[in-house]
Amino acid sequence: MAKATKKQALGRGLSALLKDPENDIKSASDKNADKVVGNIVELEIEAIEVNPFQPRSNFNDQALRELATSIKELGVIQPITVRKLGFDSYQLVSGERRFRASKLVGLETIPAYIRIANDQESLEMALVENIQRQDLDPIEIALSYQRLIDEIQLTQERLSDRVGKKRSTIANYLRLLKLDPIIQTGMRDGFVSMGHGRALVNIDKKEEQLALYEKIVGQNLSVRDTERAVKEYQGKATGATKSTSKxxxxxxxxxxxxxxxxxxxxxxxxxxxxxxxxxxxxxxxxxxxxxxxxxxxxxxx
Incomplete structure (x- = not known):
């Protein structure tokens, strides 16, 4: 208990340091930066803005309320991560669910790690953090991978090293983005799984993808059933263009x-x-x- 009290007191002391205009820290080389950057600091929630680079766009209300109840009882166990924008101004890098849940229960402060980073570093931190720690749906993961490739200019090989996933795994997620948008939405909403999507992406024509997607949802087809249906479709498509020669x-x-x-x-x-x-x-x-x-x-x- 004494250790916890000491840690909380330290956080409050650092908070006071950040409130002092004469100690405004703008870079890692500034005076007292080593006391703040990388340490846990109690920050006022109102001083934190959400991250525009947040890859997660859907938050389950029930899960958020459950997290809020846990935070009300036990507090925020895992600190969020923020980057410093200006004097007493911060932007969320990771931990938006904890941030939202803390606001739900009316907390005025939240424990946070402070980072000093530019927008690109912030985007990369947010995307990698969410891919590794959050329960994103397959399309959100695929979009996060694509953004890392496009905006951070990572190759799939470097991305594989950065997120600790096999390159084939990353490739399988990225292929889902070739699905018709309606199917992508259905996957995000839980009507079909990633396994269904991996099977459907082997059909080139979007209208045929949609036709089979409707069949999957309407008849509650399993992934194996879907894979068989795709093979049947491919066999028929091949048969339609088959010549007299073998x-x-x-x-x-x-x-x-x-x-x-x-x-x-x-x-x-x-x-x-x-x-x-x-x-x-x-x-x-x-x-x-x-x-x-x-x-x-x-x-x-």
């Missing part, structure tokens, strides 16, 4: 590797071979940017 088949030695190549390149890979063993690998692309991305993965340029 079409090239996927060679047995490559069957297990098609999905690996698809995941690695984030593009649908097709492998065909004749009876004599000659064949070809087809990798479609939809834009110059996608072509350059695939090229970089294959040749490293």
């Amino acid at each position: 079409p090239p088949a996927v060679p047995s030695f490559a069957k297990e590797d098609i999905q690996k190549l698809t995941d690695y390149l984030s593009a649908k890979v097709d492998i065909k071979s004749s009876e004599k063993g000659k064949g070809k690998v087809t990798i479609p692309f939809n834009s110059q940017e996608e072509f350059l991305r695939i090229k970089k993965l294959i040749v490293g340029e």
Whole structure:
């Protein structure tokens, strides 16, 4: 109990330091910065603004109320993280659920770690923190990955290192963004799972995706049922364009590797071979940017 009291007193002391205009800390090299940055400080909630880079857009009201009840009983166990904007002004980097729940129960202050970062660093911290710690839905995770790639200019390899996920896992999430927006919304709302989405993304035509999506929801199809339905659709699509000659088949030695190549390149890979063993690998692309991305993965340029 004595340790907890000492820690809280330290937080209040640092809060007083931050309230002193003569000790306004703007960078890590400023006087007393080492006493504040990285330490837990009790900040007034009204001095904190929400992060515009927050990747989470949906907050479950029931879960938020449950967290608020826990905070009312036990306090905020895990501090939030903020970055300093100006004198006695801060912006949330991570911990928005704790921040919102604390406001719900009427707390005036909240324990926080203070960081000094520019907007890009703040975005990266917010995205990586949320991917690792929050229960985001698959589309929110995919959008967070895409933002890290686009706005922080991370390659999938560097992103894999940064978030501690396999590159194939990241590729599987990013492929979900090729689904029709209606299906993406259905996934966010819990009507279908990521497994359903991974199966549906193998259908190129959006109208066919939607038709099968409606069937999944209407008939409560499992992921396995959906995968079978996608294979049936692909078989019919192939049959409609089949010529009188026997079409090239996927060679047995490559069957297990098609999905690996698809995941690695984030593009649908097709492998065909004749009876004599000659064949070809087809990798479609939809834009110059996608072509350059695939090229970089294959040749490293």
